[in-house]
Amino acid sequence: MQRMSYLESFGKWSTGLLLAGPLIVLALVVHLFGGEVLQRILTVLFINLSMVLGLQIFMGNSGVVSFAPIGFMGIGAYASALFSMSPQAKAMALRNLYSWLVPIQVPFVVAVIIGGLMAALVAALVGYPLMRLSGAAAVIATFALLIIVHTVLINWSEVTNGPRTLFGLEAYTTLWVSAATGILFLLLALWFKETPLGLQLRASREDEAAAASVGINIVWVRWVAFVLAAFVTGVAGALWAHFITSFSPLAFYLPQTFLIISMAIIGGSASVSGAVVGAVAVTAIFEGVRGVENAINISAVFPFTVSGLTEVCLSIAMILILIMRPSGILGSRELRL
Amino acid sequence: MLSVEDVHAGYGAIIALRGVSLHVNTGELVALVGANGAGKSTLMATIAGVLRPFRGQITFEGRSLLGLSPEEIVRQGIALVPEGRRIFPSLTVAENLRLGAATRRDPAGVQRDIEEMCTRFPILGKRFHQPGGTLSGGEQQQLAIARALMSRPRLLMMDEPSLGLSPILVDEVFAMITQLHASGVTVLLVEQNVERTLDIADRVYLLNTGRVECEGTPEQLRQQVDIVGAYLGDTQERS
């Protein structure tokens, strides 16, 4: 009995090793031997990974599709920027900023955590009533939430510089920052799945009525996951902001939503392994095809610039997966030893 | 006319039929009885093409029904009065009846049959332009039967047509089944009302947990009354 549970728990932790190990090795190799381009791609990969893990924590465990994450990413990005930028930079880039916010500046790590917390706070406030919904209603509701956040970001020029680009962030997000965060969230997602709450959430995914009948408070468990996921996504947004260093609200809308959802779908959102595989595969396709796209444009084979090819390939891949393996490459299985 | 051989079927991992064989000859009224969960409705759904059997063979007038879609099976001349009525609630009574005749190509005949249904079930005439969902349970049951008859089936399958009807209406339904049968329609009937079913059936199958427990004429079944009693319990008294 005792041995069984040892084996059992080792089996579970082996998933973490199997997933994190190769990623760490990859990061090491790229750090030592890779050029700047590869390092940047890998940094993006780990940010994407954090985003997908956020999606996995909520959508993967609850089975409820959410279109809201990119909104939380945007909140994390702007909130962290407001706290990490120097007063001088703010005076340059954010002319309409509330005056009491101008002098505040905190270390990067604190700013990132504030970004995550702000996203979680918004999720906590608006999320509770939404957790009653599932299926199409949930999709449209979270979609509405995304649009509301987007509209506010575009128009709240006191905080976001309106629809214009916000610039002047420091590039704090190195490969190691983003890799460490990605791995941390990977372990968090694995742990969350196995907590009593995670188990209850997964039970509600399989059969809502049955879960409710054994006393699971579905709204509550979904809400906890929603808020946790928003925190993860908000942190990812903060890291992204300090990687890209200038961005506008347009960065947080449907194209990015599509990208993240495609990762979850292609890999299989029901498992953490699926999220990792999806993030790696989609980032690889994305960067690969974009490389081709850039090469075509630079060599000027065509008299016009090629764009959209990447997304076309990605959406075709996604449709094929949905038709042939609707639960993704890995489905609900975790990689195990 | 209809023959079912060694059919296994179910829902995903749940196996509801474990090798059922039965046949219905032209002009017969065959009854299917059994306790709740025995698999009666599952068998009906499988014949109608809603479920695909894992194994076995189903033929109707010599042709295999396997692999045919429900809409094709209706065109072979089989109509189903499903469990739970399943009339179209947002459609009027008239539209429900008209859809029942969806496979027919004789508008005049369809019109005549609609009128005939309204004389046979006067309540349908009265509620003619009312949405089906506003009918009472018993009225909906009548509509479900009428809708099935509208396709002029050669084999009529009825799943608990008397369920939820008042005693007078139960009498009517049984009278109607007898009459339909007399007019040459072949009937496969699932009923919980065992006594009355035995009164009108030519042959009876007793289904138990996915298998045919015994079959025979009503008399033969009555003689094995202990078996029947064991499986059907108090439902015998329920009428």
Added chain:
Amino acid sequence: MNVLQEVLQFIINALSLGGLYALMALGLVIVYGILRLVNFAYGELVMVAGYTLLMLGAGPIPWLIVAVISVGMAVLTSLLLERVAFRPVRQASATTMLITSFAVSALLQNAAILFVSPRAKAVVTPSFFTENFQVGNLLISKGNLASLVVSLLLLGLLTLFLRRTLLGIALRAAADDFVMTRLVGIRANQVIATAFAISGFLAGVVALFWIGRLGSVGPFVGSTPVLVAFVAAVVGGMESLTGAVIGGYLLGTLTVGLQLVLPQSLLDYRQAFVFAIVLLVLLFRPQGLVRGRAVTERV
């Protein structure tokens, strides 16, 4: 202008925009009712019709014929998508279907970016759309009047189709109980194809007026129509065709009304307001303002 004129102007504008919105919502709901598919790619049908207008509009073909061809292209695209993308996932969960439609939408938008241009292009529209005519002191836009009339006409025709023809009745029946509809002998594929064809047709007609108003077409021209359709459908009730129409007219009136009432500073938040209303409706009246199957509970 006196008050009466302003009221008349308001009514015409509201009915004309509301009519378009109602058609958009109907095109979405008619498919949702049967397949439980929230079709994100609906907006791209508008886009396809728009690009057809763009390509053929500059040529020698009379506009009316170009318009007919454009609507036809939207219908064909809708049918093609059903066959290629949605039919294979029909047995899968509603979520899978929805995400498939999201992917299809992204595919079509980016195909437009790739093969046409990321930027919007001006479309030659008949001067008709920008002309006004005068009744007394009232200035009426011909385009608005046309969309008002055409939407009412189409709503009437659609109602006739849904009530009088066997296929139309079957369409409504399939929204009630799809399996039972097959059990009375209606061919599943035929009903579904009809729903997609109608959806494409409505998107095509909407495109004529929508792009007539905008004067240009780009990869994202369908975004607003599909959002409008979502909102109107949710507000009216996803399950009810009547609800979709009512939702469309409500939203049209609200949009025209907010334009008049809201101060400029809040006008930019209009979209946020509208979607906040959607959230509230979903939370407090998930079945919409018009209940689809008020009476099914009896069964």
